[in-house]
Amino acid sequence: MKKCGSISILGRPNVGKSTLLNTLIGEKIAIVTPKPQTTRNTITGILTQGDTQFIFVDTPGLHKAQNRLGDRMNSYVYETAKGVDLAFLVCEADKMPGRPEKILMQTLAENDIPAILVLNKVDAVVKEKMLPVMAAYAELFPFKALVPVSAQTGDGIDVLLAEAEKLLPEGEHIFPEDELTDQPERVLAAELVREKLMRMLKDEIPYSLTCECERFATREDGVLEINILIVCDKPSHKSIVIGRNGSVLKEAGTKARADMEKLFGTTVFLQLWVKVKEDWLNNPNFINEMDIFFDGPK
Ligand SMILES: Nc1nc2c(ncn2[C@@H]2O[C@H](COP(=O)(O)OP(=O)(O)OP(=O)(O)O)[C@@H](O)[C@H]2O)c(=O)[nH]1
Ligand SMILES: [Mg+2]
Numbered sequence: 470m471k472k473c474g475s476i477s478i479l480g481r482p483n484v485g486k487s488t489l490l491n492t493l494i495g496e497k498i499a500i501v502t503p504k505p506q507t508t509r510n511t512i513t514g515i516l517t518q519g520d521t522q523f524i525f526v527d528t529p530g531l532h533k534a535q536n537r538l539g540d541r542m543n544s545y546v547y548e549t550a551k552g553v554d555l556a557f558l559v560c561e562a563d564k565m566p567g568r569p570e571k572i573l574m575q576t577l578a579e580n581d582i583p584a585i586l587v588l589n590k591v592d593a594v595v596k597e598k599m600l601p602v603m604a605a606y607a608e609l610f611p612f613k614a615l616v617p618v619s620a621q622t623g624d625g626i627d628v629l630l631a632e633a634e635k636l637l638p639e640g641e642h643i644f645p646e647d648e649l650t651d652q653p654e655r656v657l658a659a660e661l662v663r664e665k666l667m668r669m670l671k672d673e674i675p676y677s678l679t680c681e682c683e684r685f686a687t688r689e690d691g692v693l694e695i696n697i698l699i700v701c702d703k704p705s706h707k708s709i710v711i712g713r714n715g716s717v718l719k720e721a722g723t724k725a726r727a728d729m730e731k732l733f734g735t736t737v738f739l740q741l742w743v744k745v746k747e748d749w750l751n752n753p754n755f756i757n758e759m760d761i762f763f764d765g766p767k
Contacts, residue, residue: 482530677702
């Protein structure tokens with residue numbers, strides 16, 4: 470009997486949703502940083518195990534939006550929460566439910582979506598703190614299961630998959646068995662650059678950047694050429710993103726290129742460009758000149 474179903478991965482920012490997605494499918498397709506509001510889109514990850522196909526949908530963390538980008542991120546969360554067969558509500562295993570979790574549980578209840586509570590980061594929490602958290606959640610929503618995991622170490626992931634499988638509907642598989650994601654390679658490439666910059670930069674700058682892939686093409690000698698445009702929100706941010714003598718851009722580029730070569734399995738020639746698009750977070754208007762960085766075989 471074949472099973473196939475979609476599972477949303479929901480929760481507040483920074484609880485480990487994208488780490489969980491990557492661990493579930495065994496490949497890094499979603500970027501991860503220690504900062505909240507890393508994920509800005511929905512990201513589909515596919516796992517086909519025997520007769521069962523799990524279609525996971527990672528979402529941005531539900532938060533109080535400060536701009537139009539934030540509003541859009543939250544609307545992706547609500548859209549995804551409504552249209553799936555099952556939901557994983559992810560929380561940190563020692564944190565009591567708060568406003569974002571209550572809003573998500575209400576959305577799931579209104580749309581009749583069954584859910585599993587995923588208590589993440591068990592590698593880093595005091596076990597005694599988990600029981601009251603589980604009890605508090607169980608009182609608020611009829612979870613089908615409460616599963617402690619560590620998305621980072623993989624602890625409990627097999628239990629989570631077994632519980633999820635029980636709740637998926639019967640049906641033919643939608644994706645080919647070896648397909649891992651619906652993310653185009655050029656989007657993955659741009660996201661890797663954003664991940665490195667988000668990890669390296671401070672204050673509001675990580676949130677005011679966006680990356681777009683402008684070129685993704687294999688040369689005759691087999692080298693993959695990738696051009697990524699980094700868009701800043703303010704002219705003052707541009708020099709910080711470039712760094713002294715290009716040091717920030719250089720480090721981000723070198724790290725992103727290493728990840729790209731692993732992911733795409735080929736030699737990469739990476740070019741990064743920086744542009745200012747004033748207040749793109751609220752209103753897209755391109756201005757200013759560009760800067761460039763190269764890494765890889767010429
Ligand atoms: N110790 C520990 N840290 C974890 C675990 N899972 C995730 N993290 C860390 O938590 C931080 C946030 O992880 P993400 O996967 O980016 O979290 P997210 O929920 O996708 O965050 P947003 O995209 O901002 O909503 C990162 O520093 C991860 O390394 C875990 O199981 N244990
Ligand atoms: Mg994320």
